[in-house]
Amino acid sequence: MVAPSLAGYDGSAGVLVDTNVWVDCIDAASPWQEWAVEQLQQCSERAPLHINLIIYTELLVPGPDVAALDELLDVYEVQRSSLPWACAALAAKAFGVYRRRGGQRLLPLPDFFIGAHAAVANLSVLTRDPAGYSTYFPRLALLGP
Numbered sequence: 001m002v003a004p005s006l007a008g009y010d011g012s013a014g015v016l017v018d019t020n021v022w023v024d025c026i027d028a029a030s031p032w033q034e035w036a037v038e039q040l041q042q043c044s045e046r047a048p049l050h051i052n053l054i055i056y057t058e059l060l061v062p063g064p065d066v067a068a069l070d071e072l073l074d075v076y077e078v079q080r081s082s083l084p085w086a087c088a089a090l091a092a093k094a095f096g097v098y099r100r101r102g103g104q105r106l107l108p109l110p111d112f113f114i115g116a117h118a119a120v121a122n123l124s125v126l127t128r129d130p131a132g133y134s135t136y137f138p139r140l141a142l143l144g145p
Helices: 019-026 033-048 053-060 066-075 089-102 111-119 131-137
Strands: 015-017 049-051 124-126
Touching: 015 066, 015 111, 019 033, 019 053, 019 066, 033 049, 033 124, 049 089, 053 111, 089 111, 089 131, 111 124, 111 131
Parallel strands: 015 049, 015 124
Antiparallel strands: none
């Protein structure tokens, strides 16, 4: 498999919504809830929202049951997007940079797959924590505070 070319990347195909935004939306006690709901509404009016299996799984660990999560995603007409195979090479490359910079984890973190998915699928990322994405995916179009 050939490594993906990101020459045409501009983040215009939609918005991949990071786990922390969904958590803030669900958690009435979150100081970020109003921001998260507002961002989801604004973004959904401009472009399709996306979620992938990694984000979906992260949301099910501490949070709602499947039916409740699906109901929330349906409110925003969120597309369930598969991880493209091409994101594996990009996630591995970003993880290699992380390790060379002293990262201690032995396996790639979910954010490496999320960032690579967004890059390969030409999606922007809506996140409350853009620092990690911008460090390892500097060309990624990020929407955040």
